[in-house]
Amino acid sequence: MTDRAAVLAVLDAVTDPRSGQGLATAGLVQGLVVADGRAGFVMEVPARETALYAPVRDAAEAALKAMPGMERVSVVLTAEAVTAAPRRTAGLSKAATDQGRPKAPVPTERPGHVKRVLAVASGKGGVGKSTVSVNLAAALAARGLSVGVLDADVYGPSLPTMLGVSGQPAYEDGAMVPHVAHGLKAMSVGLLTKAEDAMIWRGPMASQAINQMLTQTRWGTAEAPLDVLVIDLPPGTGDVQLTLIQKTPLDGAVIVSTPQEVALADARRAHTLFEKVGVPTLGLIENMSGEVFGTGGAEAEAARLGAPYLGDLPLDGALRRAGDAGKPLVADEPEGDVARRFDAIAARVAAVLGL
Numbered sequence: 001m002t003d004r005a006a007v008l009a010v011l012d013a014v015t016d017p018r019s020g021q022g023l024a025t026a027g028l029v030q031g032l033v034v035a036d037g038r039a040g041f042v043m044e045v046p047a048r049e050t051a052l053y054a055p056v057r058d059a060a061e062a063a064l065k066a067m068p069g070m071e072r073v074s075v076v077l078t079a080e081a082v083t084a085a086p087r088r089t090a091g092l093s094k095a096a097t098d099q100g101r102p103k104a105p106v107p108t109e110r111p112g113h114v115k116r117v118l119a120v121a122s123g124k125g126g127v128g129k130s131t132v133s134v135n136l137a138a139a140l141a142a143r144g145l146s147v148g149v150l151d152a153d154v155y156g157p158s159l160p161t162m163l164g165v166s167g168q169p170a171y172e173d174g175a176m177v178p179h180v181a182h183g184l185k186a187m188s189v190g191l192l193t194k195a196e197d198a199m200i201w202r203g204p205m206a207s208q209a210i211n212q213m214l215t216q217t218r219w220g221t222a223e224a225p226l227d228v229l230v231i232d233l234p235p236g237t238g239d240v241q242l243t244l245i246q247k248t249p250l251d252g253a254v255i256v257s258t259p260q261e262v263a264l265a266d267a268r269r270a271h272t273l274f275e276k277v278g279v280p281t282l283g284l285i286e287n288m289s290g291e292v293f294g295t296g297g298a299e300a301e302a303a304r305l306g307a308p309y310l311g312d313l314p315l316d317g318a319l320r321r322a323g324d325a326g327k328p329l330v331a332d333e334p335e336g337d338v339a340r341r342f343d344a345i346a347a348r349v350a351a352v353l354g355l
C-alpha cells in the first residue's frame with residue numbers, strides 16, 4: 001500500500017533546482033493522485049524552463065517507481081501559459097491546493113496560427129473515433145490542406161499507434177514541436193506520458209494537459225499556418241468531455257457512431273452536449289456499417305436530430321490492420337473504396353469550415 005504522505009515525502013527528497021527545496025515543499029506537486037500502487041501528478045513550470053525541469057520530472061518518476069508496491073507512475077511536465085493565473089492561491093488549505101489548479105478556469109485560448117479546429121467525438125468508446133480522426137485528417141491532407149491531429153483521448157490515446165509515432169516531442173523556444181507522420185502533424189497525450197498512466201488522471205488534469213497540447217504546440221507559423229486541427233476527443237458525454245469542449249475553441253464537431261441503437265443513443269447525447277455549448281455538429285458518420293451491425297441507423301438518427309449525415313464507412317479488416325500498423329488506410333491506399341468515402345466526408349467538412 002502506498003499512502004499519500006509517503007509519496008509526498010519521497011517527492012520532497014527530490015530537489016527543485018530553482019528554489020533548492022523539495023518538490024512538494026516548493027509547490028511543484030499538483031493534482032496528486034495516489035491509489036492502489038499508482039501515483040501521478042502534474043508539475044507545471046514556466047514555459048522557458050521545461051528543459052531545466054525535464055530531468056527533475058525523470059528523477060521524480062524514478063523516485064516514485066522505487067517505492068515498494070508502486071506499479072504505475074506518471075509525472076506530467078507542463079509549461080505554464082504566460083497568461084495563466086498565479087500557481088498557488090494564498091489562504092487555501094493544503095488539501096485544496098493539492099487538488100491541483102482546477103478551480104482556476106483553464107483559459108480558452110485559440111491555438112496560434114491554426115485556422116480551424118474540428119472535434120471528432122463519440123458518445124461511446126470503441127466505435128472507431130480514433131480511426132475516423134486519423135483517416136479524416138489524412139483525407140483533408142490529401143485535398144492539399146495542412147492538417148494536425150491532437151489526440152485528446154486521455155483514457156486511451158491511440159494516435160501514436162495509429163500514426164506510428166513515438167518519443168517525447170522536442171521543445172523549442174518553450175513550444176512543443178509536433179511529430180510529422182504521413183504528412184500530418186501529430187500530438188498525443190500518449191507521447192507525453194505512458195498511455196496506461198493517463199488512465200489515472202481526473203478531469204481537471206486531463207483538461208489542463210489538453211489545453212497545453214493545444215496552445216503550446218507549434219502547429220503552424222505566421223508564414224505557414226495550419227489549415228485545420230482535428231481533435232480526437234475522449235469518448236463519452238460526461239463531465240470530462242463537457243469541460244473539454246467548453247474550454248476548447250471548436251469550430252465544429254463530427255460525431256462517430258456504429259449503427260446499433262445503444263451507440264446511437266450515445267451519439268444523440270454527444271450532439272446535445274455540443275448544442276449546449278454552441279458548437280455546431282457538422283454531421284454524423286456511421287462506422288462499421290454493414291451486414292454485422294446493420295446499416296442506416298446513423299442516417300436516420302441524423303435526420304431525427306436535424307443534423308447533417310456525412311456518410312458511412314464499412315466494417316473493413318484493412319482499416320483495422322492499417323491502424324494497427326501505424327498507417328492510415330487513406331494514406332496507404334489512396335485509391336481504395338475507404339479512401340473515396342473519407343474523401344467525400346472531408347470535402348463536406350472542408351466546405352462547411354470554409355477551407
Ligand SMILES: Nc1ncnc2c1ncn2[C@@H]1O[C@H](COP(=O)(O)OP(=O)(O)OP(=O)(O)O)[C@@H](O)[C@H]1O
Pocket residue numbers: 122124125126127128129130131132153156158235287288289313314315316317319320321323324
Ligand atoms: N470500420 C472499421 N472496420 C474495422 N475495424 C475498425 C473500423 N473502425 C475501427 N475499427 C477498429 O476498432 C477498434 C476501435 O477503433 P478506434 O480505436 O478507432 O475506436 P475509438 O472509438 O477511438 O476507441 P476508444 O473509445 O477506445 O478510443 C480498433 O481496433 C480499430 O482498428
